[in-house]
Amino acid sequence: MNAFLIERLAIQLREELIGKAVQEAFTTSQFDVTLVFDSLVIKVSFYQGQAYFQTPDPDKLQKKNRLSVYKSINGAKVLEVKTYSYDRRFDIVFDYGEILSFYLYGKFGQITHYQLGIWQETFPAKSSKVLSYETQQYEVRGKSLEELRFLTMEDKESLLQKNFDSQSDEDRAGLLENLKREVMSRCLYVNKGPRKYTLDYAAGDEPIASFDNVIDALDNYARLYISHQVFNQTKNAHLGQLRKELSNIAKKLKSAEKRLSELNKASSYKEKADLLMANMWQIEKRAKQVVLTSFDGEKEVTIKLQEILTPQANAERYYKKGKNESKQRDFAKKYLAEIEANYLAKEEEIAAFEQVDNLKQIRKTADKKTALKEVRLPYK
CATH class of the missing domain: 2.30.310.10 (ibrinogen binding protein from staphylococcus aureus domain)
Structure with missing residues (x-):
């Protein structure tokens, strides 16, 4: 004001x-x-x-x-x-x-x-x-236009055009009094802006109402402004929480995809076991590792060995690990599917919440922490 x-x-x-x-x-x-x-x-x-x-x-x-x-x-x-x-x-x-x-x-x-x-x-x-x-x-006497901080930019521009600073103290006082009289007789408009309601001296792109009575104008403006701001803040607070949850799910999704990709790219334990069984004749005794060509002939596979075990025993050890690896891959696929479903569900939740235009419904939907932060509690 x-x-x-x-x-x-x-x-x-x-x-x-x-x-x-x-x-x-x-x-x-x-x-x-x-x-x-x-x-x-x-x-x-x-x-x-x-x-x-x-x-x-x-x-x-x-x-x-x-x-x-x-x-x-x-x-x-x-x-x-x-x-x-x-x-x-x-x-x-x-x-x-x-x-x-x-x-x-x-x-x-x-x-x-x-x-x-x-x-x-x-x-x-x-x-x-x-x-x-x-x-x-x-006291306004003796003050320059720049020092009259109570004036709006529009008021200052009006006085600037009348060479306010060049006038005598008496003439400045007259200019200010005339400006005050003119401004205080203007009609007041409650306008709806892109982000909030405003109270102005001219109709905006979306005027809601006009008033000559300042008490009625302030009453109408306050109700619209506060309810709109509370609505936006409550909604944005919960949307922010939902988007944070979506971001956390996205991080889990990326991690799950990376884990499954690593499991798929790595030479499986079963493949290593099969290679050992197929090439036992060329594996030296007490070898710590062996490099063998994959069955498709496209790559070399390095296989670590326990030197105290025979090639067959080493193969059996990898077969046993292969069973666990298969379980890991199945679990990774299942986990990835769950995370993908959670991500889609959260996106749908956000999209649905963005369409809510009722404050009571927003507060019902919002979690307790967000609601308690936004609602003013009465004295007990």
């Missing part, structure tokens, strides 16, 4: 909340906080650090596993929603000196509770604490 959008949100919240009391403030996870007012429910989800605003139906709020937060604001009425021009923050000021400050600085977003200016609590809990409550406005 940019500074103009945040200020626009704060202004609309002011219209909705002034004079309204907080009924309850609670969280159901490490990243979601819900503020229930008389006329409006605001749920803020800190997804991957960024704050996303939703306005859920009060009747559909989670009933179980609630953990109260900001307890002292319960029953307090909203006196003011304080805006900070050109800054990414706003405050909801209650009676009794209670304040909720929304610091929405990208991935460092947080909501901090102050009482009479003294820090009480920060959500999410692991956020860096802003202990001191400050109310000074962001």
Whole structure:
């Protein structure tokens, strides 16, 4: 969220909340906080650090596993929603000196509770604490275009064309105020992009909806964006696990093919035994090895011998080894067939999973380790 959008949100919240009391403030996870007012429910989800605003139906709020937060604001009425021009923050000021400050600085977003200016609590809990409550406005006077980091590239380009840096401080302030007024009156569009949903000031190739009301725009965008991102991350996590399993099977397949190839290429023990029996007359006594021509005459076969055994005894030893070799070859063939079947089955599993487009089904299919990593657990 940019500074103009945040200020626009704060202004609309002011219209909705002034004079309204907080009924309850609670969280159901490490990243979601819900503020229930008389006329409006605001749920803020800190997804991957960024704050996303939703306005859920009060009747559909989670009933179980609630953990109260900001307890002292319960029953307090909203006196003011304080805006900070050109800054990414706003405050909801209650009676009794209670304040909720929304610091929405990208991935460092947080909501901090102050009482009479003294820090009480920060959500999410692991956020860096802003202990001191400050109310000074962001000063833009004297700053160059490059220093105004809250501006989008589009905004900077617009001011660049008006020679912003060459203007006086007063004229720069006027240009910025005119830009803010123009941007904050624009229609907002929720667009579907190739990888995620976006909230923009113009319709994209696949516009989903358009809004003049910023609260409705943020609500619609947050629901689509978070659900789509959770869907993709959950699916990709399990796909990654499946592809890792496929890779492991591929390694086993390569090893099994190599083993069977080695068994097929090597001169069999039975062949060596047959060669010894056919050539016993030319084998010297106490020889340690003998080189004989294969039966097809195409190669020479080196046969190691036990010098204390006769040629016939050596042949019988190789016949015995031949029986084990045959068993090894049969086992290698059977093992290779099993690995090939596992590989094909895993490919089919991946292909089928890639077609799943339902998050519940994905979570059912995914293994427990992946599911626990992706799902936010409620407080117990």
